[in-house]
Structure formats: structure tokens, C-alpha cells
Amino acid sequence: MAINLASDTINKIYQHYKNTSDNGFRGHLGASIIGKPCERAIWYxxxxxxxxxxxxxxxxxxxxxxxxxxxxxxxxxxxGVKISTVNPRTGKQYQINACDGFFGGSLDGIGLGFQKTPIKNTSLK
Structure with missing residues (x-):
């Protein structure tokens, strides 16, 4: 019986990420969730x-x-794009929130000087 060491190693790496990552639950409705086509899924x-x-x-x-x-x-x-990835007021990533904190999200940055759009929030992934 052949042992696939590469597969075993990769699976252990993936398991490490699963074990050390958060469960995704937030105390607010995240901006990345609201684009789902099903309102019930968003509520859930x-x-x-x-x-x-x-x-x-x-x-x-x-x-x-x-x-x-x-x-x-x-x-x-x-x-030539001017981009800010840290909010100068907080020294942290830009955050948005509304509805007494029930809605919120994080921005990777704010950019100025894009060719077709003068100012834009950025999500880099």
C-alpha cells in the first residue's frame, strides 16, 4: 500500500487552518453578506x-x-493611485458601521486617482 506523503502533509496543513480560524460568526450583519440574493439566507x-x-x-x-x-x-x-489602508484617526483598518452597530464591515483601503473612478473603496481580494 503506497502512502502519499504530499497528500497527508497538505491535509494536515488544511486541518491546521480549519482548527485555528474563527467560525465566521459576527456580532453584526457584515457588509460582505448583504449581497446574497436570498433575504432569508441573510437573516439566517x-x-x-x-x-x-x-x-x-x-x-x-x-x-x-x-x-x-x-x-x-x-x-x-x-x-499613481493614492491609497490609504490605515485609518489615520484610529491607526487601524477602516471600519464602517450603521444601525447602532448591527451593520458593519471592514475596508482594505480607500483609493483616490483610479482612471475611470476618482475615489473608490478597495477590497483587494
């Missing part, structure tokens, strides 16, 4: 009725996106 997500059972591979992919943010920011700056 907001009320924590929908368990998040993502594979470790997806959690690793999310981390890859986070790691690429600095590169995307540098690429935009290289073509």
Missing part, C-alpha cells in the same frame, strides 16, 4: 442559524488574500 446568517463549515483549504486561501494585500497596494501606488 445574521442570526447565527447557518453554521460555517468551510474547508481548511478555503481558510488558507483567505490567508493568501490577506498576504497579497500589501502587494496589491504597492501595485496601485506604482500606477
Amino acid at each position: 446568517d445574521f442570526r447565527w442559524c447557518t453554521p460555517s463549515d468551510l474547508e481548511g483549504r478555503l481558510y488558507r486561501l483567505f490567508q493568501t488574500g490577506h498576504l497579497a494585500e500589501d502587494r496589491f497596494t504597492a501595485d496601485l501606488k506604482a500606477i
